Amino acid sequence: MFIHLDLVGGIAGDMFIAAVLDAWPNLTPKVFEAMHQVGLPSEWSVELISATSAGILGKRLIIAGDVDDANFSTGTFRDIRSRLLESCLPEPIIQRAVDIFYRLAEAEGVVHGKLIDAVHFHEIADWDSVCDIVGAAVALEEINCSKWSVSNIPMGSGTVNTAHGLMPVPAPATSKLLEGFIMVDDGIPGERVTPTGAAILSHISASQHSKRDTGRIIVSGHGLGTREITGAPNMLRLIAFEENVVSSTSHDEVGNITFEVDDQTGEDLAVALDILRDFEGVLDVVQYMVSGKKGRLANSVRILCDVKFIDDVIKEVFLQTTTIGLRTTISKRRVLSREDVIIGDVGAKKTLRPDGLTTVKVNMDELKLKTTKHSERSQQRNVLEGGVRDERT
Known part of the structure; x- marks a missing residue:
């Protein structure tokens, strides 16, 4: 209280x-x-x-x-x-x-x-x-x-x-x-x-x-x-x-950084975005193709980051990409309550849905180390996730 x-x-x-x-x-x-x-x-x-x-x-x-x-x-x-x-x-x-x-x-x-x-x-x-x-x-x-x-x-x-x-x-x-x-x-x-x-x-x-x-x-x-x-x-x-009211969602604020790049090779931009994904405070990096000025194809990039790191992330964007300008906003965000768990010997993310249903998503990066075949990965994923998919709080 x-x-x-x-x-x-x-x-x-x-x-x-x-x-x-x-x-x-x-x-x-x-x-x-x-x-x-x-x-x-x-x-x-x-x-x-x-x-x-x-x-x-x-x-x-x-x-x-x-x-x-x-x-x-x-x-x-x-x-x-x-x-x-x-x-x-x-x-x-x-x-x-x-x-x-x-x-x-x-x-x-x-x-x-x-x-x-x-x-x-x-x-x-x-x-x-x-x-x-x-x-x-x-x-x-x-x-x-x-x-x-x-x-x-x-x-x-x-x-x-x-x-x-x-x-x-x-x-x-x-x-x-x-x-x-x-x-x-x-x-x-x-x-x-x-x-x-x-x-x-x-x-x-x-x-x-x-x-x-x-x-x-x-x-x-x-x-x-x-x-x-x-x-x-x-x-x-x-x-x-x-305090700490039990809810399926929590809310906070995140920084949005968006920009377009049309003069950086796809190979080099991919490396730059991987570096940005691992940068402190970055929550997510998304890119998609757009039609830019003069009809040129360009990559539009959107970065979500912790608000307190937004200035550092902006500086890193200018260091890693060829963009010379970007846009920033602060957005309100709602996220489901979730926690990292271990199922068997594989990491997973356990999420509480608004209706009380608990769902689980296995970490694919860990699962791929166990098998190289799609069918086996799918089978293991269904077995691991199915054990807790229908739990209710």
């Missing part, structure tokens, strides 16, 4: 938890229980409610209580770590929560020039953020997903009020946590990524790729923020995918 996060509105700790619980509602009791196990007063309430933002339905996490009755001061990283280590939470959850807090403390320490243990979390709103981080740790441990990706991160704009005065968005510690991530200005103002949200992204090592991985969608969830923003829902979307 891999999970992609779309930061439509942005990301905060409560939005992340809400998105996870919208996708996996069965985790809600465990997340809420952990928040109380770390010391959340029983008088405080934790709710996951259905709500809408810009017409999109999702979940919103609400933690509420009387601050005067909280009997809790966030304190330093050392204080929070001690509180977590002394709790009755399972060890893996404690480790995750401590790591998220550590990343926050490390960023704050760099920004303010302090040692990590001495960092005071001014910007963490007491129980709200402690519960956000503990809840996120529980959710991450229960999901047990090691592969995460994230969309471009919205920059936001304006200022945010901190214990050190007004700061530009994103806040200094948030910027530190987001180093290496791609950020974009979508024109929507406000704080779009909180320090806790940034620390979670850092903890899960979310990657950013121009080309997403693909797979079958398992589940999705919408986590809503507490404020409304202009022009988009204040939403974090989570989509979980199943």
Whole structure:
């Protein structure tokens, strides 16, 4: 499984938890229980409610209580770590929560020039953020997903009020946590990524790729923020995918190289194309006769190759043939699932058809070494291939 996060509105700790619980509602009791196990007063309430933002339905996490009755001061990283280590939470959850807090403390320490243990979390709103981080740790441990990706991160704009005065968005510690991530200005103002949200992204090592991985969608969830923003829902979307979906076909992209040759002898061109067939990255080479300019017969050549080798293959084409120009395209390709197998003592290719039928093609280059007669080759081929031709998966 891999999970992609779309930061439509942005990301905060409560939005992340809400998105996870919208996708996996069965985790809600465990997340809420952990928040109380770390010391959340029983008088405080934790709710996951259905709500809408810009017409999109999702979940919103609400933690509420009387601050005067909280009997809790966030304190330093050392204080929070001690509180977590002394709790009755399972060890893996404690480790995750401590790591998220550590990343926050490390960023704050760099920004303010302090040692990590001495960092005071001014910007963490007491129980709200402690519960956000503990809840996120529980959710991450229960999901047990090691592969995460994230969309471009919205920059936001304006200022945010901190214990050190007004700061530009994103806040200094948030910027530190987001180093290496791609950020974009979508024109929507406000704080779009909180320090806790940034620390979670850092903890899960979310990657950013121009080309997403693909797979079958398992589940999705919408986590809503507490404020409304202009022009988009204040939403974090989570989509979980199943990787390596069993299918009779797979898809990728291949490079196409085509050109015509009318001034190279057939003998020399045959040698050139054999060299190209063995060149790294080349998948197939096909030639056929065409009528070229001025009615001259010419050889049209088409080469399929791995996209990442296309420049090297083009260079080799110019070295091996007399052509002085060629055409290239990138094509989408669908191929049947197949594997190399040994049948008897002969290599073969086993292919899974869309209807579940398995077919086998014996390697003729190996078969020809066993006999020089067509009739014997045909007989051996029928025997070898027939043994598995009608298998179904």
